[in-house]
Amino acid sequence: MATPLAEVYDFFLVKVTDYSFLSLNETGDLESVLYKHLRSAVVRFTSTSKDLTVDTKAQEFTTTLDDFEKEILATLMSISYVSSKITHIKNLEQILSDKEYKIYSTANHLSQLIALRKDMNLEASNLMVSYSYRVGLDDLS
Numbered sequence: 089m090a091t092p093l094a095e096v097y098d099f100f101l102v103k104v105t106d107y108s109f110l111s112l113n114e115t116g117d118l119e120s121v122l123y124k125h126l127r128s129a130v131v132r133f134t135s136t137s138k139d140l141t142v143d144t145k146a147q148e149f150t151t152t153l154d155d156f157e158k159e160i161l162a163t164l165m166s167i168s169y170v171s172s173k174i175t176h177i178k179n180l181e182q183i184l185s186d187k188e189y190k191i192y193s194t195a196n197h198l199s200q201l202i203a204l205r206k207d208m209n210l211e212a213s214n215l216m217v218s219y220s221y222r223v224g225l226d227d228l229s
Contacts, residue, residue: 090146090148090149090155090214091148091149092150093119093122093123093126093147094164095158096127096153096158096161096162097122100165100166100169102162103166104169117182119147122165125168127151128168129163135216135223136215136219136223138153138157140168149219156218157219159215159218159220160212160219163212164212167209167212169200170208171205173201174198174205
């Protein structure tokens with residue numbers, strides 16, 4: 089049985105609060121944005137031996153994923169999401185002058201986002217290590 093993409097999206101949306109998702113949902117663009125983050129997550133989920141191929145027409149994975157795998161993908165999607173915010177802020181930094189930049193305190197916000205991404209990368213790595221051990225133990229059974 090295949091796993092619908094919406095199940096992974098649900099895991100992700102619990103982690104991220106972004107009110108722009110409401111307007112994206114109204115215009116029908118939300119799934120497109122979520123899918124872009126999911127593609128990034130699939131590429132980074134290197135510790136799975138499962139085929140993470142997506143049937144885009146059916147909007148589902150071709151294999152069945154358990155909750156642990158969905159959690160890892162959602163965490164990796166969160167990293168992709170935060171990375172896009174960091175990139176956006178770096179572009180903003182280049183547009184504003186030094187005086188304006190200090191007034192808006194974007195540098196502090198950027199530092200916090202970078203620290204958050206670092207923590208999220210560590211969390212994702214820990215999840216994938218735990219996953220690898222779990223899968224290895226299951227293979228021994």
